[in-house]
Amino acid sequence: MERYSDEELEEFKEIIKENYQQAKKELQLLRDQVSEFSENISEGFGADYTQDSSSVNQLEMLNEQVLRKRDQVQDLQNAMLRIKNKVYGVCSVTGKLIDRKRLEAVPTTTKSLEGMKLQASGIMDVTAQDLARQANERKEGPNKIISKIKKPPPPKAKPAPKKKSRRRKKVEEEDEDMI
Template sequence: MNTDVKARYSDNELEEFRMLIEGKIDKAKKDLELIKSAYMNDGNNGTDDTSPTFKAFEEGSETMSKEANTQLAIRQEKFIRDLKNALVRIENKTYGVCRVTGKLISKERLKLVPHATLSIEAKNMQKS
Protein backbone atom coordinates (compact mmCIF):
# COMPACT_ATOMS: atom_id res chain seq x y z
CA MET A 1 0.00 0.00 0.00
CA ASN A 2 1.28 3.44 -0.94
CA THR A 3 1.56 5.58 2.22
CA ASP A 4 1.81 8.82 0.18
CA VAL A 5 -1.90 8.61 -0.74
CA LYS A 6 -4.12 10.40 1.75
CA ALA A 7 -7.28 8.63 2.72
CA ARG A 8 -10.32 10.48 1.41
CA TYR A 9 -14.05 10.07 1.12
CA SER A 10 -15.38 8.37 -2.02
CA ASP A 11 -16.97 10.40 -4.79
CA ASN A 12 -20.41 9.09 -3.74
CA GLU A 13 -19.78 10.18 -0.13
CA LEU A 14 -18.54 13.58 -1.33
CA GLU A 15 -21.72 13.94 -3.39
CA GLU A 16 -23.83 13.25 -0.28
CA PHE A 17 -21.90 15.92 1.63
CA ARG A 18 -22.25 18.35 -1.30
CA MET A 19 -26.03 17.94 -1.24
CA LEU A 20 -26.12 18.37 2.55
CA ILE A 21 -23.98 21.53 2.36
CA GLU A 22 -25.96 23.05 -0.52
CA GLY A 23 -29.14 22.55 1.52
CA LYS A 24 -27.51 24.24 4.50
CA ILE A 25 -26.35 27.16 2.31
CA ASP A 26 -29.90 27.66 0.99
CA LYS A 27 -31.32 27.66 4.52
CA ALA A 28 -28.53 29.94 5.80
CA LYS A 29 -29.20 32.43 2.98
CA LYS A 30 -32.92 32.48 3.83
CA ASP A 31 -32.07 32.99 7.51
CA LEU A 32 -29.71 35.82 6.56
CA GLU A 33 -32.48 37.50 4.56
CA LEU A 34 -34.79 37.27 7.59
CA ILE A 35 -32.11 38.79 9.82
CA LYS A 36 -31.47 41.58 7.31
CA SER A 37 -35.17 42.32 6.85
CA ALA A 38 -35.61 42.49 10.64
CA TYR A 39 -32.65 44.87 10.75
CA MET A 40 -34.03 47.03 7.93
CA ASN A 41 -37.49 47.17 9.52
CA ASP A 42 -38.13 50.67 10.82
CA GLY A 43 -39.13 49.24 14.18
CA ASN A 44 -42.05 51.64 14.60
CA ASN A 45 -44.60 49.47 16.35
CA GLY A 46 -47.18 52.20 16.67
CA THR A 47 -45.87 53.70 19.92
CA ASP A 48 -46.26 57.32 18.82
CA ASP A 49 -49.20 57.81 21.16
CA THR A 50 -47.69 56.10 24.20
CA SER A 51 -45.78 57.65 27.05
CA PRO A 52 -42.36 59.21 26.33
CA THR A 53 -40.75 56.85 28.88
CA PHE A 54 -41.93 53.80 27.00
CA LYS A 55 -40.83 55.29 23.67
CA ALA A 56 -37.32 55.97 25.02
CA PHE A 57 -37.14 52.43 26.37
CA GLU A 58 -38.24 51.02 23.04
CA GLU A 59 -35.68 53.08 21.10
CA GLY A 60 -32.95 51.80 23.40
CA SER A 61 -34.00 48.19 22.91
CA GLU A 62 -34.31 48.83 19.17
CA THR A 63 -30.68 49.97 19.09
CA MET A 64 -29.63 46.89 21.04
CA SER A 65 -31.60 44.59 18.75
CA LYS A 66 -30.09 46.24 15.66
CA GLU A 67 -26.62 45.59 17.10
CA ALA A 68 -27.60 42.00 17.88
CA ASN A 69 -29.02 41.57 14.38
CA THR A 70 -25.83 42.99 12.87
CA GLN A 71 -23.77 40.46 14.85
CA LEU A 72 -26.14 37.67 13.78
CA ALA A 73 -25.85 38.75 10.14
CA ILE A 74 -22.04 38.82 10.33
CA ARG A 75 -21.98 35.31 11.86
CA GLN A 76 -24.44 34.05 9.25
CA GLU A 77 -22.35 35.49 6.40
CA LYS A 78 -19.24 33.79 7.82
CA PHE A 79 -21.16 30.50 8.12
CA ILE A 80 -22.22 30.75 4.44
CA ARG A 81 -18.62 31.53 3.41
CA ASP A 82 -17.33 28.54 5.43
CA LEU A 83 -19.93 26.27 3.77
CA LYS A 84 -18.94 27.55 0.31
CA ASN A 85 -15.30 26.84 1.14
CA ALA A 86 -16.35 23.29 2.07
CA LEU A 87 -17.85 22.94 -1.44
CA VAL A 88 -14.47 23.94 -2.90
CA ARG A 89 -12.81 21.22 -0.80
CA ILE A 90 -15.36 18.74 -2.16
CA GLU A 91 -14.44 19.77 -5.72
CA ASN A 92 -10.75 19.33 -4.83
CA LYS A 93 -11.55 15.98 -3.18
CA THR A 94 -9.88 17.18 0.03
CA TYR A 95 -13.16 17.54 1.94
CA GLY A 96 -13.24 15.74 5.26
CA VAL A 97 -9.47 15.53 5.64
CA CYS A 98 -8.20 17.12 8.86
CA ARG A 99 -5.82 19.97 8.04
CA VAL A 100 -3.65 19.13 11.06
CA THR A 101 -3.53 15.34 11.27
CA GLY A 102 -4.27 14.49 7.62
CA LYS A 103 -6.75 11.87 8.84
CA LEU A 104 -10.38 11.66 7.84
CA ILE A 105 -12.78 13.66 9.99
CA SER A 106 -15.60 11.38 11.16
CA LYS A 107 -18.83 11.42 9.15
CA GLU A 108 -20.78 12.11 12.35
CA ARG A 109 -18.76 15.29 12.96
CA LEU A 110 -19.11 16.42 9.34
CA LYS A 111 -22.87 15.89 9.42
CA LEU A 112 -23.09 18.12 12.52
CA VAL A 113 -20.43 20.62 11.41
CA PRO A 114 -20.19 20.24 7.61
CA HIS A 115 -17.61 23.02 7.28
CA ALA A 116 -15.22 21.44 9.82
CA THR A 117 -11.56 21.33 8.81
CA LEU A 118 -10.27 19.78 12.05
CA SER A 119 -10.86 16.35 13.50
CA ILE A 120 -11.88 16.10 17.15
CA GLU A 121 -8.32 14.91 17.87
CA ALA A 122 -6.82 18.08 16.32
CA LYS A 123 -9.46 20.28 17.98
CA ASN A 124 -8.54 18.80 21.39
CA MET A 125 -4.82 19.39 20.68
CA GLN A 126 -5.59 23.10 20.20
CA LYS A 127 -7.16 23.31 23.65
CA SER A 128 -4.13 22.00 25.51
Protein backbone atom coordinates (compact mmCIF):
# COMPACT_ATOMS: atom_id res chain seq x y z
CA MET A 1 0.00 0.00 0.00
CA GLU A 2 1.41 3.35 -0.93
CA ARG A 3 1.32 6.10 1.66
CA TYR A 4 2.80 9.48 2.44
CA SER A 5 6.27 9.54 4.01
CA ASP A 6 6.76 10.18 7.71
CA GLU A 7 8.05 13.71 6.93
CA GLU A 8 4.95 14.49 4.88
CA LEU A 9 2.71 13.07 7.61
CA GLU A 10 4.47 15.33 10.10
CA GLU A 11 3.66 18.35 7.90
CA PHE A 12 0.01 17.32 7.73
CA LYS A 13 0.04 16.80 11.49
CA GLU A 14 1.06 20.43 12.02
CA ILE A 15 -1.70 21.68 9.71
CA ILE A 16 -4.26 19.56 11.53
CA LYS A 17 -3.02 20.69 14.96
CA GLU A 18 -3.46 24.34 13.96
CA ASN A 19 -6.95 23.67 12.60
CA TYR A 20 -7.81 21.68 15.71
CA GLN A 21 -6.75 24.46 18.10
CA GLN A 22 -8.72 27.02 16.09
CA ALA A 23 -11.81 24.79 15.95
CA LYS A 24 -11.66 24.13 19.71
CA LYS A 25 -11.55 27.87 20.42
CA GLU A 26 -14.48 28.51 18.07
CA LEU A 27 -16.45 25.66 19.64
CA GLN A 28 -15.92 27.05 23.13
CA LEU A 29 -16.93 30.53 21.94
CA LEU A 30 -20.13 29.14 20.38
CA ARG A 31 -20.96 27.18 23.53
CA ASP A 32 -20.49 30.32 25.62
CA GLN A 33 -22.81 32.20 23.27
CA VAL A 34 -25.45 29.50 23.58
CA SER A 35 -25.37 29.51 27.38
CA GLU A 36 -25.42 33.32 27.54
CA PHE A 37 -28.23 33.51 25.02
CA SER A 38 -30.21 30.84 26.90
CA GLU A 39 -29.93 32.82 30.13
CA ASN A 40 -31.03 36.06 28.45
CA ILE A 41 -33.91 34.46 26.57
CA SER A 42 -35.42 33.00 29.74
CA GLU A 43 -35.66 36.40 31.44
CA GLY A 44 -38.18 38.02 29.08
CA PHE A 45 -39.72 34.92 27.51
CA GLY A 46 -43.48 35.09 27.00
CA ALA A 47 -43.79 38.87 26.80
CA ASP A 48 -43.77 39.20 23.01
CA TYR A 49 -44.58 36.27 20.69
CA THR A 50 -42.64 37.60 17.68
CA GLN A 51 -39.57 38.34 19.78
CA ASP A 52 -39.81 34.87 21.38
CA SER A 53 -40.01 33.23 17.96
CA SER A 54 -37.01 35.16 16.70
CA SER A 55 -35.03 34.32 19.84
CA VAL A 56 -35.83 30.62 19.54
CA ASN A 57 -34.72 30.64 15.89
CA GLN A 58 -31.44 32.33 16.82
CA LEU A 59 -30.85 29.80 19.57
CA GLU A 60 -31.52 26.92 17.15
CA MET A 61 -29.05 28.40 14.66
CA LEU A 62 -26.41 28.70 17.37
CA ASN A 63 -27.01 25.10 18.42
CA GLU A 64 -26.63 23.93 14.80
CA GLN A 65 -23.33 25.83 14.57
CA VAL A 66 -22.16 24.12 17.75
CA LEU A 67 -23.03 20.71 16.31
CA ARG A 68 -21.20 21.42 13.04
CA LYS A 69 -18.14 22.72 14.87
CA ARG A 70 -18.18 19.70 17.19
CA ASP A 71 -18.27 17.43 14.11
CA GLN A 72 -15.32 19.34 12.65
CA VAL A 73 -13.33 18.84 15.87
CA GLN A 74 -14.17 15.12 15.78
CA ASP A 75 -13.09 14.89 12.13
CA LEU A 76 -9.78 16.56 12.99
CA GLN A 77 -9.25 14.10 15.84
CA ASN A 78 -9.96 11.23 13.43
CA ALA A 79 -7.43 12.68 10.98
CA MET A 80 -4.80 12.75 13.74
CA LEU A 81 -5.57 9.11 14.46
CA ARG A 82 -5.10 8.25 10.77
CA ILE A 83 -1.72 10.03 10.86
CA LYS A 84 -0.74 8.02 13.93
CA ASN A 85 -1.74 4.82 12.12
CA LYS A 86 0.09 6.01 8.98
CA VAL A 87 -2.97 5.70 6.75
CA TYR A 88 -3.62 9.43 6.46
CA GLY A 89 -4.06 10.54 2.86
CA VAL A 90 -5.13 7.15 1.53
CA CYS A 91 -8.54 7.18 -0.19
CA SER A 92 -11.04 4.99 1.66
CA VAL A 93 -12.75 4.11 -1.63
CA THR A 94 -9.94 3.53 -4.13
CA GLY A 95 -6.98 2.88 -1.81
CA LYS A 96 -4.90 5.38 -3.77
CA LEU A 97 -3.19 8.47 -2.37
CA ILE A 98 -5.33 11.58 -2.10
CA ASP A 99 -3.84 14.59 -3.90
CA ARG A 100 -1.64 16.68 -1.59
CA LYS A 101 -3.38 19.95 -2.56
CA ARG A 102 -6.76 18.44 -1.64
CA LEU A 103 -5.42 17.38 1.76
CA GLU A 104 -4.01 20.84 2.39
CA ALA A 105 -7.37 22.42 1.50
CA VAL A 106 -9.52 19.85 3.36
CA PRO A 107 -7.28 18.06 5.88
CA THR A 108 -10.13 15.90 7.19
CA THR A 109 -11.02 14.34 3.84
CA THR A 110 -10.92 10.58 3.51
CA LYS A 111 -11.73 10.33 -0.20
CA SER A 112 -9.97 11.38 -3.37
CA LEU A 113 -11.94 13.13 -6.09
CA GLU A 114 -11.95 9.89 -8.06
CA GLY A 115 -13.27 8.00 -5.03
CA MET A 116 -16.00 10.55 -4.46
CA LYS A 117 -17.10 10.28 -8.11
CA LEU A 118 -17.11 6.49 -7.95
CA GLN A 119 -19.11 6.48 -4.75
CA ALA A 120 -21.58 9.06 -6.07
CA SER A 121 -22.12 7.05 -9.25
CA GLY A 122 -22.94 3.95 -7.21
CA ILE A 123 -20.20 1.89 -8.84
CA MET A 124 -18.50 1.30 -5.51
CA ASP A 125 -21.68 0.17 -3.77
CA VAL A 126 -20.74 -3.50 -4.09
CA THR A 127 -21.53 -6.02 -1.39
CA ALA A 128 -19.60 -9.17 -0.55
CA GLN A 129 -22.41 -11.20 -2.11
CA ASP A 130 -22.03 -9.23 -5.35
CA LEU A 131 -18.29 -9.94 -5.36
CA ALA A 132 -18.88 -13.66 -4.79
CA ARG A 133 -21.48 -13.74 -7.55
CA GLN A 134 -19.14 -11.94 -9.95
CA ALA A 135 -16.33 -14.37 -9.15
CA ASN A 136 -18.66 -17.28 -9.77
CA GLU A 137 -19.75 -15.77 -13.09
CA ARG A 138 -16.14 -15.47 -14.18
CA LYS A 139 -15.62 -19.17 -13.47
CA GLU A 140 -18.81 -20.53 -14.99
CA GLY A 141 -20.15 -17.74 -17.17
CA PRO A 142 -23.38 -15.83 -16.58
CA ASN A 143 -25.61 -18.27 -18.49
CA LYS A 144 -24.69 -21.22 -16.30
CA ILE A 145 -25.60 -19.35 -13.16
CA ILE A 146 -28.94 -18.29 -14.56
CA SER A 147 -29.71 -21.84 -15.68
CA LYS A 148 -29.11 -23.12 -12.15
CA ILE A 149 -31.87 -20.96 -10.71
CA LYS A 150 -35.01 -23.00 -10.18
CA LYS A 151 -38.35 -21.60 -9.26
CA PRO A 152 -40.08 -23.36 -6.40
CA PRO A 153 -43.38 -25.02 -7.33
CA PRO A 154 -46.45 -22.98 -6.45
CA PRO A 155 -48.14 -23.99 -3.19
CA LYS A 156 -51.14 -26.27 -3.51
CA ALA A 157 -54.40 -24.47 -3.09
CA LYS A 158 -56.52 -25.73 -0.22
CA PRO A 159 -60.24 -25.72 -0.77
CA ALA A 160 -61.84 -23.10 1.40
CA PRO A 161 -64.45 -24.46 3.80
CA LYS A 162 -67.95 -23.23 3.13
CA LYS A 163 -69.18 -20.81 5.71
CA LYS A 164 -72.76 -20.28 6.62
CA SER A 165 -73.73 -16.78 5.83
CA ARG A 166 -74.70 -14.64 8.76
CA ARG A 167 -77.63 -13.31 6.86
CA ARG A 168 -79.24 -16.73 6.62
CA LYS A 169 -78.63 -17.33 10.35
CA LYS A 170 -80.22 -14.02 11.29
CA VAL A 171 -83.25 -14.75 9.17
CA GLU A 172 -83.61 -18.17 10.88
CA GLU A 173 -83.34 -16.53 14.32
CA GLU A 174 -85.99 -13.95 13.43
CA ASP A 175 -88.32 -16.69 12.25
CA GLU A 176 -87.89 -18.47 15.61
CA ASP A 177 -88.68 -15.23 17.51
CA MET A 178 -91.93 -14.86 15.59
CA ILE A 179 -93.19 -18.25 16.58
